[in-house]
Amino acid sequence: MEQLQNEIKKRRTFAIISHPDAGKTTLTEKLLLYGGAIHLAGSIKSRKAQRHAVSDWMEIEKQRGISVTSSVLQFDYAGCRINILDTPGHQDFSEDTYRTLMAVDSAVMVIDAAKGIETQTKKLFKVCKQRNIPIFTFVNKLDRFGKAPLDLMTEIENVLGIRAYPMNWPIGIDGQYHGVYDRRKKHIELFAADDSHGQKERASVVFSMNDKDAIAQIDNDVYQTLLGDIDLLDTAGEEWNDEKISHGELTPMFFGSAMTNFGVQNFLEEYLRLAPQPQPHESTEGIVMPDDEKFSAFVFKIQANMNPAHHDRLAFIRICSGKFERNMQVFHIQENKIIKLSQPQQFLAQDRQIIDDAYPGDIVGLFDPGIFGIGDTICDTKNKFKFADFPVFPPERFARVEAKDTMKRKQFIKGITQLTQEGAVQLFEQPGTGMESYIVGTVGQLQFEVLEYRLKNEYNVDIVITMQPFEVARWLEFNDGKEVVPESLRGADRGMFVYDMKNRPVLLLNNEWSLGWISDNNPDIVLHNVPPDK
Numbered sequence: 001m002e003q004l005q006n007e008i009k010k011r012r013t014f015a016i017i018s019h020p021d022a023g024k025t026t027l028t029e030k031l032l033l034y035g036g037a038i039h040l041a042g043s044i045k046s047r048k049a050q051r052h053a054v055s056d057w058m059e060i061e062k063q064r065g066i067s068v069t070s071s072v073l074q075f076d077y078a079g080c081r082i083n084i085l086d087t088p089g090h091q092d093f094s095e096d097t098y099r100t101l102m103a104v105d106s107a108v109m110v111i112d113a114a115k116g117i118e119t120q121t122k123k124l125f126k127v128c129k130q131r132n133i134p135i136f137t138f139v140n141k142l143d144r145f146g147k148a149p150l151d152l153m154t155e156i157e158n159v160l161g162i163r164a165y166p167m168n169w170p171i172g173i174d175g176q177y178h179g180v181y182d183r184r185k186k187h188i189e190l191f192a193a194d195d196s197h198g199q200k201e202r203a204s205v206v207f208s209m210n211d212k213d214a215i216a217q218i219d220n221d222v223y224q225t226l227l228g229d230i231d232l233l234d235t236a237g238e239e240w241n242d243e244k245i246s247h248g249e250l251t252p253m254f255f256g257s258a259m260t261n262f263g264v265q266n267f268l269e270e271y272l273r274l275a276p277q278p279q280p281h282e283s284t285e286g287i288v289m290p291d292d293e294k295f296s297a298f299v300f301k302i303q304a305n306m307n308p309a310h311h312d313r314l315a316f317i318r319i320c321s322g323k324f325e326r327n328m329q330v331f332h333i334q335e336n337k338i339i340k341l342s343q344p345q346q347f348l349a350q351d352r353q354i355i356d357d358a359y360p361g362d363i364v365g366l367f368d369p370g371i372f373g374i375g376d377t378i379c380d381t382k383n384k385f386k387f388a389d390f391p392v393f394p395p396e397r398f399a400r401v402e403a404k405d406t407m408k409r410k411q412f413i414k415g416i417t418q419l420t421q422e423g424a425v426q427l428f429e430q431p432g433t434g435m436e437s438y439i440v441g442t443v444g445q446l447q448f449e450v451l452e453y454r455l456k457n458e459y460n461v462d463i464v465i466t467m468q469p470f471e472v473a474r475w476l477e478f479n480d481g482k483e484v485v486p487e488s489l490r491g492a493d494r495g496m497f498v499y500d501m502k503n504r505p506v507l508l509l510n511n512e513w514s515l516g517w518i519s520d521n522n523p524d525i526v527l528h529n530v531p532p533d534k
């Protein structure tokens, strides 16, 4: 029990969320650098020519230099075991991105100081907010011109609706900051010039607030401004409140530059101090505490062919309670079967490692012979329960997808069905079109490219994708439970009437305005934005 509790206390499991180009990859890399997991930054994220991150496994990611799938990185720092779950940074992200956020205990939101809060950050933030997990903000790129720190605080409050508590405050002139004031320790940290282009840790010297040597190094105007700012934050700023931070209502805010390593170590240390250890989870049998000795975990991601050299399918589980041991027998609730967990894997950079044990908060990749589904529970054979269902995220992009060569229909159906099980896309059938073509729904545009690529590479099927002009899907139900058919719906021809794979009627519509019309003209029909039995 004590060993289990000690292991839990050490763990921090989080995701970094941001808009593309805000610096998530660079910050991740720097955390690995400070964590000692790599020795030279840039060894992972190479220059533009072949720009891909540690997490870029699939060929498509390398070709396009973007991260399509979420990856998991584990390393130790200052007595903590850190699990970082990477989320795709590309504009067109997928449901996978959202699901990753189900498996973390907190999130780090990276913001580009010049751009402020951007669209994708807002979307991802919303998912974190729904889960009430703590959110920590890292304002990046302070080595160049950006918005004023106070304006960024106001922007967070206005755009995201949460308050910010600055943990440190930049010292210097916009675009030329050379230090930070640490509000908790009440000291000044001045950074030496960066002579390694961010490849190595950055040297710094710490001074007390009134240290003459420090003041001598800071321009007097800058020092006076700093004193004024600190006074303003202390008197008019938000008060520290652990409760609000733990529910994601107040975000500790850090300023720095991932590229030039300023403020990074300070961020990492404070973050590890404040971030929550693995948290309890809701289940059909009540709350499951991490230190419950009986093992439990859920599947939050399934991915096939992650590494072309391995040709396999992995189910990623997040451990929620008890100790995981290689070859242990567990109960898989959804299949109602006892299974043995052989070949468990953990990840660092491109290496995989077979592991012998793991603890709550850890992420383990299990070899999956095709039995797992997203959200599945595995638990102790003597203590059976099911974790709360994953939320379903409504698709926003739709396309008709068919095999180019009709002779390949069988592989096409097999491939597309399997990718649907993985949760990569949602499938719909339009009555009368048989299985010649499907309507595919996704959360982001990129998923169509991934679908095309994977069907070709894994199933040898070329497909034709015809985008449809819809943005909204609604599952339809009569108040009295009667089945909704196209004839019973006024204005069904304003959209496309389809069925999902469980044969539930769904209407695809162009926009919210059409939705309003349908809703007004069919008062006896309930429109659900996710499948009604979820």
Ligand code: G4P
Binding pocket: 018, 019, 020, 021, 022, 023, 024, 025, 026, 027, 045, 046, 047, 048, 051, 089, 140, 141, 142, 143, 144, 256, 257, 258, 259, 260
């Ligand atoms: P992402 O994962 O959030 O998409 O962002 P990524 O880390 O790839 O960073 C996007 C760009 O911003 C990169 O430049 C990166 O070097 C730069 N960047 C990251 N952190 C900082 C910072 O603190 N200051 C400044 N000035 N730039 C930063 P790039 O030109 O697109 O790529 P590269 O040539 O540097 O690889």
